[in-house]
Amino acid sequence: MNPDLNQLHPYPFEKLAALKAAVTAPAQLTDIMLSIGEPKHEPPAFVLETLVKNLVKLSNYPTTKGLPELREAIATWASKRFHLNSGTFTADKHVLPVNGTREALFAFAQAIVDRSKPNPLIVSPNPFYQIYEGAAILSGAEPYFLNCTPENNFIPDFAAVPASVWERCQLLFICSPGNPTGAVMSCAQLKQLIALADQYDFVIASDECYSELYFDEQNPPVGLLQACAELGRDDFARCVVFHSLSKRSNLPGLRSGFVGGDAKILEKFLLYRTYHGCAMPVPTQLASVAAWQDESHVIDNREAYRQKFDAVLAILDGVLDVAKPDASFYLWPKTPIKGEKFAQQLFAQQKVTVLPGSYLAREADGINPGEHYVRLALVAPLAECIQAAERIKAFVQSL
Numbered sequence: 574m575n576p577d578l579n580q581l582h583p584y585p586f587e588k589l590a591a592l593k594a595a596v597t598a599p600a601q602l603t604d605i606m607l608s609i610g611e612p613k614h615e616p617p618a619f620v621l622e623t624l625v626k627n628l629v630k631l632s633n634y635p636t637t638k639g640l641p642e643l644r645e646a647i648a649t650w651a652s653k654r655f656h657l658n659s660g661t662f663t664a665d666k667h668v669l670p671v672n673g674t675r676e677a678l679f680a681f682a683q684a685i686v687d688r689s690k691p692n693p694l695i696v697s698p699n700p701f702y703q704i705y706e707g708a709a710i711l712s713g714a715e716p717y718f719l720n721c722t723p724e725n726n727f728i729p730d731f732a733a734v735p736a737s738v739w740e741r742c743q744l745l746f747i748c749s750p751g752n753p754t755g756a757v758m759s760c761a762q763l764k765q766l767i768a769l770a771d772q773y774d775f776v777i778a779s780d781e782c783y784s785e786l787y788f789d790e791q792n793p794p795v796g797l798l799q800a801c802a803e804l805g806r807d808d809f810a811r812c813v814v815f816h817s818l819s820k821r822s823n824l825p826g827l828r829s830g831f832v833g834g835d836a837k838i839l840e841k842f843l844l845y846r847t848y849h850g851c852a853m854p855v856p857t858q859l860a861s862v863a864a865w866q867d868e869s870h871v872i873d874n875r876e877a878y879r880q881k882f883d884a885v886l887a888i889l890d891g892v893l894d895v896a897k898p899d900a901s902f903y904l905w906p907k908t909p910i911k912g913e914k915f916a917q918q919l920f921a922q923q924k925v926t927v928l929p930g931s932y933l934a935r936e937a938d939g940i941n942p943g944e945h946y947v948r949l950a951l952v953a954p955l956a957e958c959i960q961a962a963e964r965i966k967a968f969v970q971s972l
Contacts, residue, residue, distance in 0.1 A: 580710045585703060585932035592913065592929070596921035605961040607949045608928040610752070610902065612823040614877055614952075617863075617870040620824065624860035635852040638843060639670035643858045646865040647831045651816070654784075655799035661807040662798065666836040669843055670853050670861070673828040674782055674815040675704055678746070681813070681832065682708035684845040685744050685776055694738060697746040698729050700753055700934035700943045702780065705746045714743065718937040727756035727905075731765060739773040750783040750794055753933055753948040754905045755898020757787075763800035770811040776838065779814045782830070785821040785871050787900040788879055794900050798834060809834040820902070821871055822864045829853065829861040878902050881951045881958045888962035892969050904949040905930070909972055912947045922971070923964035 589608060598604070638644070644664035652662050662668075671677035682705075686693050695709035699718035709716040717738060719729035728751075745766065749758040763779075770777050779797035787793050801809045817830035832839065853861075864870075882897055885904070889895055895906035908915040913929040920926055928950075930943025951958050 575711070577710050577713070581707055582703075585928060588932050589916070589926070589928060592917050593920050593926065596917055598920050598924040599922070602924040602964075605925045605953060605957050605964070607951070607953065607958075607961055608926045610820075610950045610952065611825050612820055612902075612952055613954065614823040614874055616823045616827075617867070619867070620822065620827075620860050620864045623863040624827075624856050627856040627859045630855040630859070633855050635855050635858065637847045637852045639668075639853060640855070640858045640862075641665075643670055643862050643865075644668040646862045647816075647833070650865045651798065651814075651833055654793070655796045655802065657798060657802045658805075658807055661802070662809075662833065667809065667833050667839065669832045669839055669846070670858060671815075671830050671832055671846075672851055672853055673819065673825075674780065674817045674830040674832075676828075676851060677815055677830065677832050678702075678704045678778065678780060679708040679711075680845065680849055680851070681778055681815075681842060682712040682714070682744060684842050685778075685838075686712040686714045687743060688713045690743070692741055693743045694741040695744045695746065696734075696738065696742050696775075698748060698751065699937050700930060701746070702748060702752050703933070706935070709744075716935075717742070718935055720937050720940065720942045721751070721754060721756070722942050723907075727751060727754035728758055728762060731762070731769065736773075739769060739775070742773060742775040745770070745775055745777050746780065747777065747797075748780040748782075749796075750781075750786070750898070750900035752780075752783065752901065753903050753928075753930065753943075753946075755783075755901035755903050757794045757899035760795045760800050760803060763795065763797055764804060767797075767800060767804065767806065767812065774811075776811050776813065776835075779812070781814050782817045783820055783901040784816065786875060786878060786902055788875070788882070788897070790872070790875070808836070811835060811838075813838055818861060818864050821874070823874060824864065827857055827860065829857055829864075877955070878951065881955050884955065884959050885949075885951060885962040888959065888966055892966045902951050904951065905946055906949065908945055908947055909969065912943065912945055916947055919965065919968050923968050925961045925964050925968075927965075 930946030
């Protein structure tokens with residue numbers, strides 16, 4: 574067996590299950606789950622209809638590169654959404670459909686890391702989406718974590734990273750809007766990273782899966798390719814983005830997303846994926862075309878999340894140290910006791926499940942930046958989110 578498998582940590586939800594199993598929750602209460610970032614809003618009916626209508630096409634092998642009409646729909650959407658210069662982000666060279674960004678993020682690291690170079694690093698924020706760490710370990714690289722704290726507005730202080738780290742860095746994962754903090758990087762910060770990537774010759778992988786969940790319709794989060802366009806960097810050199818229909822369109826089970834950016838990198842990544850055996854089924858591709866071509870359901874989705882944030886934050890105001898994030902569907906409250914103990918006792922008393930922040934982070938520079946936090950995913954229906962907030966309030970007041 575690959576010895577690097579022994580370095581993998583238990584997945585956060587395995588640890589959460591063990592934490593909950595050690596206590597008994599009140600039988601008379603319904604279980605409210607705020608721990609998993611799985612959208613619960615209704616998926617768009619027209620997407621499901623497209624999927625069903627094309628099930629007969631399961632008789633066809635899909636190509637790894639994907640249908641031209643899917644790549645064209647993605648290129649059109651991304652070019653408009655991120656104000657890319659006309660004709661620079663093309664369906665043929667700059668887009669690869671993927672079976673959800675989770676597998677793509679993992680696979681990308683395997684393709685990028687050059688094992689012939691000594692002591693490669695993959696750098697990521699801390700806390701982080703756990704795939705970044707596993708991808709680094711199994712690619713033969715060492716994970717290196719940059720703490721995200723209130724002092725830096727939950728965005729890593731990239732300027733403070735030693736040159737010795739950047740010199741070993743082969744891949745930088747960023748997540749904006751962030752999981753779990755919801756923090757959004759500015760265009761200036763993205764441009765700073767592009768300059769560092771040029772100086773030290775590493776690739777930026779920008780996980781933008783929450784980019785369509787924001788509050789101000791006039792100010793959507795900026796993306797890495799948008800920063801490239803503003804720099805006149807129309808080849809998107811060293812820059813690759815990851816997008817998904819899971820959160821945008823409430824289609825987590827469709828497993829549909831895309832990787833886009835630097836054509837030279839994507840050419841090699843396509844070669845990797847040809848052997849990887851990860852082509853998206855044709856009915857899924859055609860359903861994805863329908864989703865990427867429609868914005869009305871995405872606008873409705875954002876409004877549903879706005880209502881939940883407003884209601885929950887009104888209840889928790891003055892109870893927990895928590896604020897509305899820049900974007901995403903997460904709250905990241907600071908807890909009056911350690912997050913792990915908070916989560917366990919909350920479940921034991923109020924049967925509300927939240928995720929300890931320490932499970933999403935690692936100790937770096939002497940601290941675990943998630944230790945005194947929990948992650949709340951406001952994915953349940955509005956009434957359940959309100960009920961959960963009332964129970965959390967009662968629990969905190971009982972401490």
